Amino acid sequence: MHDRPRRLRATPAMRDLVAETRVVPAQLVQPHFVVPEDRAEVPIPALPGIARMGVDTLVRRVAADRELGIRTALLFGVVDKKDPLGRAGEDPQGPVHRACAALKREFGDEVTVVADVCLCTYTDHGHCGVVEGPRVRNDESLPLLARQAVSLARAGADVVAPSDMMDGRVAAIRAGLDAAGLTECAILSYAAKYASNFYGPFRQAADSAPRAGGPKDRKTYQMDYRNRAEAVREALLDQAEGADLLMVKPALAYLDVIAAVRAAVARPLAAYLVSGEYAAVEALAEKGLADRGALVHEHLHAVRRAGADLLITYHARPALQHGWL
Numbered sequence: 012m013h014d015r016p017r018r019l020r021a022t023p024a025m026r027d028l029v030a031e032t033r034v035v036p037a038q039l040v041q042p043h044f045v046v047p048e049d050r051a052e053v054p055i056p057a058l059p060g061i062a063r064m065g066v067d068t069l070v071r072r073v074a075a076d077r078e079l080g081i082r083t084a085l086l087f088g089v090v091d092k093k094d095p096l097g098r099a100g101e102d103p104q105g106p107v108h109r110a111c112a113a114l115k116r117e118f119g120d121e122v123t124v125v126a127d128v129c130l131c132t133y134t135d136h137g138h139c140g141v142v143e144g145p146r147v148r149n150d151e152s153l154p155l156l157a158r159q160a161v162s163l164a165r166a167g168a169d170v171v172a173p174s175d176m177m178d179g180r181v182a183a184i185r186a187g188l189d190a191a192g193l194t195e196c197a198i199l200s201y202a203a204k205y206a207s208n209f210y211g212p213f214r215q216a217a218d219s220a221p222r223a224g225g226p227k228d229r230k231t232y233q234m235d236y237r238n239r240a241e242a243v244r245e246a247l248l249d250q251a252e253g254a255d256l257l258m259v260k261p262a263l264a265y266l267d268v269i270a271a272v273r274a275a276v277a278r279p280l281a282a283y284l285v286s287g288e289y290a291a292v293e294a295l296a297e298k299g300l301a302d303r304g305a306l307v308h309e310h311l312h313a314v315r316r317a318g319a320d321l322l323i324t325y326h327a328r329p330a331l332q333h334g335w336l
């Protein structure tokens with residue numbers, strides 16, 4: 012007589028009955044790239060199936076996503092108007108600001124609008140903070156990030172999501188929001204964001220790669236992927252500074268980090284399956300080496316199993332469209 016775990020794997024119905032991990036549509040967040048031209052819909056070669064959209068196109072897309080069950084949109088701006096301080100990021104007429112307003116007008120509380128807060132798509136050097144010679148300055152960047160966050164909350168964002176990795180930015184943003192009377196706007200902090208090689212397609216999509224005039228990479232502010240305890244430290248700091256939700260990014264090479272952070276904090280935890288992770292799945296499927304839907308099913312469940320509560324993924328729409336969950 013030996014124990015037989017295979018009894019519970021005998022049929023699809025049995026396997027579904029005992030599955031320890033579920034993914035439901037309400038947990039999925041769909042990222043969007045928003046451009047100034049309202050009717051634009053420009054495919055992004057590096058992210059097959061994803062387009063840069065203007066406000067009108069975005070509203071239609073979010074309406075269709077909502078029909079599928081996606082109720083959260085994460086917005087990134089893409090602009091040509093760049094300067095050393097990323098001022099376009101706090102322009103109330105900017106694409107993300109107008110998108111926040113339009114989505115709230117159209118969908119009200121039915122859709123949660125999350126606005127990315129960062130300088131890199133708005134700065135001419137492409138860094139997420141103020142650049143001075145070879146350095147990215149920390150404290151000088153905080154007021155700019157806080158102002159951008161306040162402007163986005165004023166425009167209607169339900170949640171602001173700082174992705175810059177400057178120290179102290181959650182406290183600075185919370186103080187800015189509260190001083191402006193925006194006490195209800197939540198903060199989703201990219202608490203543990205690694206200096207990853209998987210952001211390549213995003214940087215093409217958002218035109219946000221580091222350029223001449225500053226350090227060549229983001230390693231002085233994004234985390235070193237050799238570290239895990241440091242991620243817990245970052246998450247605890249952001250929790251103490253007032254973050255309502257926390258994030259680990261990327262997701263798939265960081266499942267241990269997700270588990271460690273999940274165990275240490277008392278906030279909902281998001282994981283971001285980033286552009287390179289999306290593109291890798293697309294490339295495998297394109298080559299006929301794996302089934303796209305099965306890959307996405309495996310990835311999303313793995314990240315949930317590790318402990319993430321929310322999943323930010325470019326595959327949100329196709330996953331629901333094609334019933335991959």
Ligand code: PBG
Nearest residue numbers: 129131174209210213285286287
């Ligand atoms: C920058 C930012 C990045 C991503 C989200 N916000 C890239 C970076 O740090 O260069 C990556 C997202 C993705 O790859 O899907 N603030």
